[in-house]
Amino acid sequence: MKLYEIIVKVPLAEEGQELTLLNTTKRSLKECAEELNITYQQAADISSKRWRPKSKYRFSPEIEINKIQKIIVLDNISTDINEERSSTNQFAITS
Numbered sequence: 001m002k003l004y005e006i007i008v009k010v011p012l013a014e015e016g017q018e019l020t021l022l023n024t025t026k027r028s029l030k031e032c033a034e035e036l037n038i039t040y041q042q043a044a045d046i047s048s049k050r051w052r053p054k055s056k057y058r059f060s061p062e063i064e065i066n067k068i069q070k071i072i073v074l075d076n077i078s079t080d081i082n083e084e085r086s087s088t089n090q091f092a093i094t095s
Contacts, residue, residue, distance in 0.1 A: 003068040004032050004047065008061050021061065025068070032065050 008022040026032045033043035047065035 003027060004029060005064075005066045005068055006032055006035060007064040007066070008036075009064075010061050018062075029065070036063065 004026050006022060006024050006026060007020065009018045009020050011018055022035075024035065026035060029043045029047060030040055032047070033040045036043065043065060046063055047067060
């Protein structure tokens with residue numbers, strides 16, 4: 001399962017401080033594009049770090065779309081075959 005994290009920030013008047021306007025997770029770049037009201041190609045460019053707008057405005061937003069590593073649910077992992085299995089799930093992160 002692929003997940004994408006969207007973060008939209010604007011700088012505040014005080015030096016070095018930012019205000020986060022949006023921090024959400026979506027399942028696809030298409031959903032990211034719809035959330036931000038931009039085209040799929042713009043979302044793909046932002047996520048690959050190819051696109052950085054040069055704005056003349058002081059409070060222009062900084063947009064990040066980060067791909068989250070795949071998460072696989074592994075149920076009832078045990079190295080001991082005699083150990084009783086529990087109903088809790090364990091997670092493994094793959095790249």
